[in-house]
Amino acid sequence: MSPEEVRDLLPLYALGALSPEERSRVEEALSRYPELWAEAKALMEAASQLAEGVPPAPIPPGLEAKVMARIRALRRPSPWGWVGRAAAVLLLLALGYGAFLGGGWLLALREPTTQVLTLMSPQGEVVGRVILRADRTALVLLNRSSPRGKVFQAWGLGGGDPMPLSTFRLPLKSLRLPPEALAIAVSLEPPGGSPKPTTLFGLPR
Template sequence: MLDRHQLTSDLLADYALGFLSPEEAAEVEAALDLHPQAREELNAYLNGLTDLVMDLGPSPVPDGAEDRLMARLNADLAAPTHTRATAAPAPQAAAPAPTPLQVPARRPWLYPVLAVAAAAALAVVLLPTLRGTPHDLAYYQRQPGSVTTPIRTPAGQTVAQVVRLTDGHAYVRMQASVPSGRAYQAWKIENGKPVSLGLFKGQNYVAALPAGTVFAVTVEPETGSDQPTTTPLFANAI
C-alpha cells in the first residue's frame, strides 16, 4: 500500500492523465481512500483540466489532428530511454527483484499536449462530476443499471439525490449550493467515526464507494476540516 509521501504530485498527474498501468492505477486508488489530502490534490488537478476545457471554447478540431497527436505520442512512448554504462554481467544472473511502482519518465513537452487532449476527454467523462449543470443528474441516471435514491429530511424535504452505478461508483447531487466561503465536505463513517473523503464546492460529488457505505455531507470552511464542525446534512447508507 502506498503511503502519503509516495502519492507525489507527479504520480497523481500520471494517474489523472492515464499514464499508469491498471495495476498501478488500482494501487493509487486504494491509497487515495486513506489519504483525503491527496484526493483533494487530485480533484484540484482535474478541476484545472476542466477549467482549461471551458477556457478553450468550442473551437473545431483540425482534420487529422487526432491521428497526428496519437502518432507523436506513440513515437515518444516507443523511444528508448537513456541508459547508464554497466559492468559486464556476472556468469550467473541473480533472481530479479520485485518491481516497485514507478512513475513514468517525465516528458515536459508531453504534458501540455496531453493536458489539452485529456481535458477534451474530461469534458465528456468528468465534466458532469465537476460542473453544476441541470443535466448532471440525468446524465448519471441514464447509465445502464443505475439506481437513484432521494435523500430526505425527517420533514420530507429532499436534500440530495444519490445515483448508484454498476461500476461501484456513487454520484451525489446536492439540492442546494453552499454559501460563499464554505464548501461541502464528504465523509464515510467507519467504526462509528467520520473519515474525510474530501471537499467539493459545487453540488456534485462522485467517488468509488462500496455499496452500503454510510456516507455523510457537512458544510465546512472552504479549507476543509479534520472532523465535522457542523451537523451533517445527512448520513445514510448508499
C-alpha cells in the first residue's frame, strides 16, 4: 500500500468505517510510513470529539489544505480514493463547515445500528460504499462520477424486484429507502432513469 493509498483510507480509518482486514492493512502501512501518523491522529481526534459531543477544536494547521488538494487532484482514482476523500469532506464539514450535513453521518458511523455496505461491480471491483442508518436514510459514496450521457440510479433490494429510487450524477448521494428494502444497488441509466436496471454498476456484498 502506497502512502497516497493510505491517505485515501485515513478518514474512513478514523471514523471506524473500515473492515477489520482493511483496518489491519492501514495500521501495518502506518508503521512503514510514520510521517502519516500526524494526519491520522488529527482525524482520529476530530472523530472522537464528534462521537463524544465535545465542541471541536480548530482544524489542525495544514490539514484542510491537504484534504482539499487531494479532492482537486486530477489523477486516476484508486479504488477507495474518492470514497476516502468524500469521508474527509464530511469530517471537515462536521468540524465547522456545516455540522448539520457532515456531523450526522459521521456520528451515525458510531452507532451499532448503522450498516456500512460495500458495493462491488459485476467484475468484482470495489466501486463504493453505502452508509445505512436505522431510520432507513442512506448515503451512497461512489468512486467516480457518472459517464457522459448517463446517470446513476439507486435501487432498493428486498424480497422481490429491485425498487427504483433516485437518479444522480455526482458520486455522493443521500436518499431514503422504503421499509421493505434491505440494501441498495446502483446502476447506470439514461437521463431520467429506468423502471428496471439496465447496466449494473454496484451490488452490495
